[in-house]
Amino acid sequence: MIFKNSLIIFAAYLVLCFASVTSVMAEEIDAQKLLEQLDDNLWANKKFISGRLIIDNGRKIRTLTQDSWMEGATRSYSHYKSPAREKGTKMLKIGGKLWMYTPRTDRKILIAGHLLRQSMMGSDLSYEDMMEDHKLSQAYAATLDRFEEFEGVRCAVLQLQAHDKKTTYQTRKAWINPTNKIVLKEERFAKSGKILKRILYKDYKKIDDRLFPHTMVFKDMLKENTKTTYKFDVIDFDVEIPARYFSQSILKR
């Protein structure tokens, strides 16, 4: 009897200990800091990515291959290599402006203002999504919503509220693994709270000292049977990028 009671007391003690550890963990997470750590992991000063953009519009799947060079959050240059229809297309982002060059027309176009809201090459991403040039931790105030299991990982679900009312998505949610500071899922919402986009970050691999996703799946939640998968085949951090890559003179045949 004494043994049985001791066992119950011990079990209760264990449960209490576990519960208190969990709650301490929940309370101890600084959502904003976690977001900053996430940004630090994702944003490198200079990087090169060679990847594939797989656009599935529900009827047809198109694969675009591209090389991209990025410097910080504000400058990037992409060069599309295939298919034949898009081969030679170049995109240059400098600050809030995006130029596009198509060899078929042999002209560069400034995609600005409302044009940025159009779908990029028929994908689930808009040009605006593609050229997002701010770190989440700078644009949003984060609060911890809850902990949730996602694909077997206990994630901190952060609720992000935009600081500026001009920010396209006023609220977002991010599922972040607090252990290794990586984002696994993100949802973007309309002002009304209606879900608009879901992004899954997959295939994390260690490159140098960073964990970087090798697959991103974008889904426009208002459309049916469409998704755009961005697969990174080569990722190099802190590469030397020739200065001409971030000059408009690159936008020619």
Added chain:
Amino acid sequence: MNWDIAKKNFYRQGMRAFLNVLVTALSIISLIFMLSLLNGFQAQATRNLVATDVGGGHYRAPGFDILSPTEWEDHTLKPDESLLRLSNEDKAEVLIQQGQLYPNRRLYPVQIRGISMEQSLLSLPLDNLKLYGEQIEDIIPGVVGVKMARKAHLKKGDILTLKWRDKSGAVDARDILIVDVGDMVNPRVDDGVVWLRLDHLRSMTDRQGEVSWVAVRNYIGPVKGFEFQAVEALMADLLSLLKQDRRNSKILWTILMILVCTSVFNTQILNIFKRQKEIGTLMALGMEPMRIIRIFTLEGALAAIWALVVAALLGIPFFIWFQGVGFDVTHLSESSFPIREIIYPDYQPKEIFYSLLIVVFLVVMAAWIPVKKIIRLDPTLALRGRAIT
């Protein structure tokens, strides 16, 4: 005297004269029909545009261009006091924004038009929107036209998502309930357009009190901050299309007139060839060549006069009947013409009078030109039937 001779000669021509008269009469009927149909088309299109969209003109935000949807959001402003003072019978405030509708979860770019519910200047089937309050509740009520409903596979009672941007550029989306599918008459306010209450659209986009334009019944003079676009400017594309149509109809009209004139011309040539002995005799008896020419020309003129009579006899009943049944232009319902499915001719007396005058003149000329050579005719040769070979 001349008239009696001409009349006798004309009736003696028999079938030839009758055919000339018939061809000319049918051409006159076709001509009047064609002109009146174009008039009817223009009048009906103008009426529909004025009633559903244009009113007596628009006071627009400077730079607003309906053909540049990516810039609509940059051209909205609050109406001046002078516009706000107008009664609801004399003005209609309209706000236009870009949006994206998702019927069956497919993207469908749309024009979101908000219109004040109190206005009675424009005639649009938006009564069901009036059943809702100024505040948006769970769902946004919207109305679409028949054409839009057909293209986007929508029906009354459907609930679907509408996405738009607010004034700051933040994206927003909510469910919209199609409270009615209305017959808009004018495809410009139907195709790709979702109609909302103005107060709802203003609150959705954070544009309190703003408009893209104010349609007015009458021009009220310059208004600070707005530029006036008259009915003609707002219908410029349609008017230029109709102008082109009129130009094309002139080609058809010319062909018809050439046929009529050729017929009369041919008859006259045959007349003087067959009747050269008669001409020679008249000349030998002392009749002046000019008088003979007048007689022959009068014969041609008689064809024109009889053609007018026959055109009236055949045409008036036809026009009366046609005014009742109209002309079916169902094939245009898929185009952007602001027209109903049946159009009715619009007969303009002045236009008809001038057209008839031109026809008579041309027929008389066609009758005169071949006979003017009589002046050079040798009577002796004519008597022997060898003057014209």
